[in-house]
Amino acid sequence: MNAADTLTTHRLILRRPEPADFEPFCAFMMSDRTRFLGGPKSRRIAFDRLANFAGHWVMRGYGRYIVTDRATGRPLGHAGAFQHDDTIPPEMAWSLWSADDEGRGLAREAAAETLRHYRADLGWPVVCARIHRDNAGSIAIARQLGGTQVPHDEGDTLRFDIALAQRGAA
């Protein structure tokens, strides 16, 4: 069963990628905000990454949502599961593209809604998150979402698994 194209929370609408997302996403990718994600990246790579988000939806039936402000429609970030590597569970992201939108729990609100959907509507058992060990903000969100750290041999990257069957997502 495919994931919903759109999810709605109190403050957010999550939807599939659109052309107008490119410029704000590119600004994010080229900024210091991707320092824990291997960035900053070039405009060329930003395009490839957003195209990848969109194509993943077609290939898997789920993918990264673009997180938008429910009131204004402004794109704020991206959240949701992705899977290139079949040896680990679907991998989550929760990124806000601008520092101006931090501090209000928006990333957590978006991620929690995707996890609710994966658990309640799709019946997924588990997802994971791979996070740089110095990315304290993202690690805190992983723990708030019920993530537990599991052994993972990949340099400075930590892995958290979030069991959806046993615990609440938010």
Place this chain on the structure above:
Amino acid sequence: MTTIPVLTTERLTLRGADARDIPAMRDFYGSDRSIYVGGPMTPELAWRQLASEIGHWTLCGYGRWMVDLTETGETVGNVGLWNPAGWPEPEIGWDLFAGHEGKGYATEAALAARAYAYDVLGWTTAISLVKPANAASAHVAGRMGAWLDSTFTHERWGEMQIWRHPGPDALSDGGMEAYA
């Protein structure tokens, strides 16, 4: 979400890619056939490449098609329209899978893609990028009536030839006959 149109030619059906195309793309990008288009690459990167090709349709409203033999359904290549960030201008590209060379499939499919670009999208010009050592690809460009125009250096793929296609006006003047 963009719906990818289906194009048909005398022998070929051009359609949007999806998960069924993973094995063919993995084989192509895992082989030396992909040395002029960024390969060889790992299966994971080939998967990502296919996802990016599909997503190009979402971001640009056009993109590449998988090319099937209409009679058998066998997939023989990947052809279409390409203009990601970092590209010099909108391009017509073609990749032919192993065992399907020498039958004119790349040219036939690329002509359909070019006609779509001119007639449906309203492009007024088109190029094809060819790595200097890729004689087979240059041959296809020549058969389509394109000429070597200039060169371009891409941040990752390095130096490439820019082959310029005849524009829609030149083709509508009967120029197409010379290349069919």
